[in-house]
Amino acid sequence: MSEDALLHLNSIDVFYGSLQVLTGISLEVKSGEIVAIVGANGAGKTTLLKTISGVLHPARGSIEFAGEDITNLNAYEIVDRGISHVPEGRRLFPEMTVLQNLIIGSYNCHARGKRGENLARVYELFPILEERKNQLAKTLSGGQQQMVAIGRGLMANPKVIIIDEMSLGLSPLIVKELFRVLQEIKTRGITILLVEQNVWQTLHEADRAYIIETGRITLSGKAIDLIEEEEIRNAYFGA
Amino acid sequence: MEGFEIMDSLARLASPIVIGLLMGGLYVVIALGLSLVFGVMKVINVAHGDLVIFGSYLAYSVITMWGLNPLLWLLPSLPLFFILGFLIEKYLLNRAAKISADAALIIAFGLALIVQNASQIIWTPQTRSLITDFTMTTFKIGKVYIPLMYLLDFVAALVVMVVVHQFLKRTYLDQAITAASQDRQTAELMGINPSRVYQVAFGIAMALASIAGIFFGLTFSFNPTSGNALLIIAFGVIILGGLGSMAGTFIGGMIFGLSQTLGGHFFGPTGQLLVPFLMVLVVLTIRPQGLFGR
Numbered sequence: 001m002s003e004d005a006l007l008h009l010n011s012i013d014v015f016y017g018s019l020q021v022l023t024g025i026s027l028e029v030k031s032g033e034i035v036a037i038v039g040a041n042g043a044g045k046t047t048l049l050k051t052i053s054g055v056l057h058p059a060r061g062s063i064e065f066a067g068e069d070i071t072n073l074n075a076y077e078i079v080d081r082g083i084s085h086v087p088e089g090r091r092l093f094p095e096m097t098v099l100q101n102l103i104i105g106s107y108n109c110h111a112r113g114k115r116g117e118n119l120a121r122v123y124e125l126f127p128i129l130e131e132r133k134n135q136l137a138k139t140l141s142g143g144q145q146q147m148v149a150i151g152r153g154l155m156a157n158p159k160v161i162i163i164d165e166m167s168l169g170l171s172p173l174i175v176k177e178l179f180r181v182l183q184e185i186k187t188r189g190i191t192i193l194l195v196e197q198n199v200w201q202t203l204h205e206a207d208r209a210y211i212i213e214t215g216r217i218t219l220s221g222k223a224i225d226l227i228e229e230e231e232i233r234n235a236y237f238g239a
Numbered sequence: 240m241e242g243f244e245i246m247d248s249l250a251r252l253a254s255p256i257v258i259g260l261l262m263g264g265l266y267v268v269i270a271l272g273l274s275l276v277f278g279v280m281k282v283i284n285v286a287h288g289d290l291v292i293f294g295s296y297l298a299y300s301v302i303t304m305w306g307l308n309p310l311l312w313l314l315p316s317l318p319l320f321f322i323l324g325f326l327i328e329k330y331l332l333n334r335a336a337k338i339s340a341d342a343a344l345i346i347a348f349g350l351a352l353i354v355q356n357a358s359q360i361i362w363t364p365q366t367r368s369l370i371t372d373f374t375m376t377t378f379k380i381g382k383v384y385i386p387l388m389y390l391l392d393f394v395a396a397l398v399v400m401v402v403v404h405q406f407l408k409r410t411y412l413d414q415a416i417t418a419a420s421q422d423r424q425t426a427e428l429m430g431i432n433p434s435r436v437y438q439v440a441f442g443i444a445m446a447l448a449s450i451a452g453i454f455f456g457l458t459f460s461f462n463p464t465s466g467n468a469l470l471i472i473a474f475g476v477i478i479l480g481g482l483g484s485m486a487g488t489f490i491g492g493m494i495f496g497l498s499q500t501l502g503g504h505f506f507g508p509t510g511q512l513l514v515p516f517l518m519v520l521v522v523l524t525i526r527p528q529g530l531f532g533r
Contacts (some may be wrong), residue, residue, distance in 0.1 A: 053428060054427075055424060055427070055428070066433050067428065074427070075424075075427040075428055076427045076428075076429075076431055076432045079428060079429065079430040080430055084428075085428045087424075087425060087428060091422060091424075091428075092420055093417070093421045093422060094421070094424070095417075095421060096417065096418075096421075100414070104414050104418050104429050105427045105429060106431070107411060107414060107415065107418075107430045107431055108430030109430075112428075152429075156429070156430065157267075201477040202260070
């Protein structure tokens, strides 16, 4: 483990009942990076993120964040430490307004004091959300809902924001806009961990990446280098 | 002469309307705890009525032993019942709820039996009431005689509603409750501990039961089985208003109280409970989610 790793996974195994989903996964995320985890549907990407944010717990291995062991903490304790998870499918509270969804993102006690400040930042990143703040979340378009989900994640005042399948089901134009915002979030000192099926674009946006196949990491390195890798071409671009 | 008779019968309506609304306040206080627990945990706490009466008996003991003013007993009684509720949720209901909603309902039913029979053993089946210097006081406005206790019941309803609302808002518990009931897993990702939310909510519901117990005991006499009737009334109130809505509970209480006194006024004593429950049936038929339900 390098000394500047903010988040460090040390060969974790995760099971659903008796079914092993992740095997010996080790990875690290350094402060200020955008790290991508890419792989096919069913490779275990979402499971990996859920294990980091405490929704699931590993059977073996450990997870360290900012020098502390968080392996067995509950999800509601982990968000308090500074890891904010934007779940797959956005999972907004449908019967709440945009503003209420954003506000509830700042429920953890470290974020409450910075609620006003973070809300202003979110509106700066996504001006449309300020216009739509009193609308019910379920009435927004998919792209706008994803903006609320990311905004809600930022309201938690995180050190690391982890985003599951941000681009799923969204138009290329909106995906491009969301990636632009991610770069802006990065410049504000927030570390980003992405999980994507959208391999090509993700590798162009990330600093480093891990390729995950059937629950194991098969390749890792600088995102730029991975683009060159023949394996990826074969596996994902059908070349 | 004709006009005078109409005026006269209208004037005679003033009393049941005023009394009905004030008594509705007592029903609101009784129903709020049941409504809160349902809104948060989706469990009908069938022990609620018995816990209210348990609150009445506890106040009875304290008053007879130490000659304390029943309203003063509210102060220590609130935290005591809160802690009791917190523990009941943590060690009984929470475990049952993990199995199924039915299991939680059965646990609540068991709790009702235990509380009712324990009250019977401790305080005997004899009917009691909480008596203090103002329980018999009545005052007169126009031609309407109003028992002071009824007015206090109504004031208590308003105060309790405002305080509970403000408490939930300031502790962010209202957000946590809404989030946890819409999507438990995502609520956890927001930093909400759903188990803790349920424990605190049940604690508050128990504190509300203790308030209800004290005010009920000051207004009417009670015995260990009175809780059954209270549960049914509280259930009627929250069905009228809409399950889990505080404003709905208030309106439900008003309608229940009014239809009780007006039913009694027009149809005699048999109408007193018949009419409110007919109202419940009508509302269930036309608007099953209750008047304020979503």
